[in-house]
Amino acid sequence: MGSINRRHFFRRAQHFVTGLAGGMLGGTLPSAADTTLVQGAPASGYGARSRFETIKRWITPSRYPTATASWTPLAELEGVVTPSALHYERHHGGVPDIDPQAHRLLVHGRVARPLEFTLDELRRFPLVQRVCFLECSGNGYREWSGPGGADVQQTHGLTSCSEWAGARLADVLHECGIEPDARWVLAEGADGAAMTRAIPLDKCLDDVILAYAQNGEALRPEQGYPLRLLVPGFEGSISVKWLRRLKLGTQAWRTREETSKYTDLLPDGSAREFSFVMEAKSVITRPSPGGAPLTSGFHEIRGLAWSGRGRVTRVEVTTDGGRSWQDARLHGPVLPICHTRFTLPWRWDGAATRIASRCHDETGYVQPTREVLRAVRGDHSFYHYNGIQCWQVDGDGRVRNA
């Protein structure tokens, strides 16, 4: 939109609308004879994006390419659903190549009837579907010690949002007959890492999905094809991909992923265990670092907010470095445990400033600053960073992580 001011923008929009109506109501449209018609490409069996579109996941450089992560380019996306091809990835042992016909899910342990399910059998359970985000608890780990990531992709790209569909885990567990003393469920993946995590049984009986579909089609291999757990609101690592085994037990197992990993060392030397829930968070995706430098005038600030505890109820935005905050517009439908799009009109006067967003969720929780988080969790945290993200807008219009 460049440097046009807001009034100009609306006037132009009005011209556009009246111009269009004039054309449709008998104004002069170009006739077929005026243009050279070129035959386009034929229909295709499976779609691909335009060759002019080039945005990509950013892959963390690593000596171990099968134990790394790729990050969603959030600043480049609109709406709230992440295209499957751009969903972030985190794998500990690479992406296995699994034949769905041969794949089985074993349910055993504290159940009356240990059972093995094929995918066809799982599809016979009643369907459950929901749009929700999945976020790695390592998202934003570099921001703990100060501004870290170069852009939104590197600060927040380990969250993505999809429509997931499958069977309700509760239905499948009930089919096996849950023993009265069962309290925990161990989930194991069929990948090289045999990723294993324990989940409280209460959560499993509440809203966990045995997902076989994502955004309408089969899961992508990198998202766990042919079957994964989808544990709404919990850190991503609990949503075990390539799921092959569920074991019910009376207590947690404290696997490697629950002791040496996915715990949070506190200032007093103790560790937060089972810190499952992803707390409320938000980020301004536009303007943000890496975009074209801003020109003064009207801009629409855009961003995403989400909370693992339920709905986002309010997002405030500051454009003056925190002196004042304004309520942004939330674009519906606002779903629980789902990315929520917010926007706020802004006129930039060309002076250096700082912009940031602050998310509230339906539990009354308000997204904290980095200082507040560090005061509580100390200097040794890696996971669960959800601090307010501040962007510095320099006088020349360049935006950077501050």
Ligand SMILES: Nc1nc2c(c(=O)[nH]1)N[C@H]1C(S)=C(S)[C@@H](COP(=O)(O)O)O[C@H]1N2
């Ligand atoms: N079997 C298996 N499941 C797994 C993982 C894994 O490495 N192996 N990674 C976990 C982690 S750490 C996260 S954040 C999410 C990532 O899911 P995604 O790759 O679909 O985004 O999957 C989880 N499930």
Ligand SMILES: [Mo]
């Ligand atoms: Mo993760």
